[in-house]
Amino acid sequence: MKQLVVTAAVIEKDGRILLAQRKPDTHMGLKWEFPGGKLEWGEDPRAGLAREIREELGIDIEVGDVLEVVSHTYEDRHVVLMGYQCRYVCGELQLLDVQDVHWVRLHELKSYDLAPADVPIVDRLLRT
Numbered sequence: 001m002k003q004l005v006v007t008a009a010v011i012e013k014d015g016r017i018l019l020a021q022r023k024p025d026t027h028m029g030l031k032w033e034f035p036g037g038k039l040e041w042g043e044d045p046r047a048g049l050a051r052e053i054r055e056e057l058g059i060d061i062e063v064g065d066v067l068e069v070v071s072h073t074y075e076d077r078h079v080v081l082m083g084y085q086c087r088y089v090c091g092e093l094q095l096l097d098v099q100d101v102h103w104v105r106l107h108e109l110k111s112y113d114l115a116p117a118d119v120p121i122v123d124r125l126l127r128t
C-alpha cells in the first residue's frame, strides 16, 4: 500500500469556499474535494499547495494556517491530508485539471459527494 502526503486548500472568497470536482479518470473520480495534490519530494507544503492550485486552477492563493490534518486509509492507499486555510489572491479561475468547481456556502458543503478524507475538514470548518 502506498502512503501519500497531500495538501488541500480551503479557499475563501466573499463568504464562500471553493470546492473542486475530481476528473472521472482519477482515484476518487467525480468526488468533490478541496483542491490541491501530492507533495513533491522535498517540497515545502505551503509552496507545494500554491503550485498545485496554479497548475489545476490558474489562480494564485495565499496559504495560511493548517485547519485540519486527516489520516485516511482507502482500499489501496493511506492518505495524510493537510487542509490549509487559504485566501484567493488573483487570477482567473480555469478548469485546467479539475472537472468542475463550485463556490459553496458553509452550510452547503455537506450536500456534496465529498472524498471521504475531506469530511473531517468540513466538520472542522463547521465548528469554527
Ligand SMILES: Nc1nc2c([nH]c(=O)n2[C@H]2C[C@H](O)[C@@H](COP(=O)(O)OP(=O)(O)OP(=O)(O)O)O2)c(=O)[nH]1
Residues within 6 Å of the ligand: 004, 006, 007, 008, 026, 027, 028, 033, 034, 035, 036, 037, 038, 039, 052, 077, 079, 081, 115, 116, 117, 118
Ligand atoms: N487534492 C486532493 N486530494 C485528495 C483530497 N481528499 C482525498 O482523499 N484526496 C486524495 C485523492 C488522491 O488519492 C490523492 C491526491 O492525488 P491528486 O491526484 O489530487 O494529486 P496530484 O494532483 O499531485 O496528482 P497527479 O495527477 O500529479 O498524479 O489524495 C483533497 O481534498 N484534495
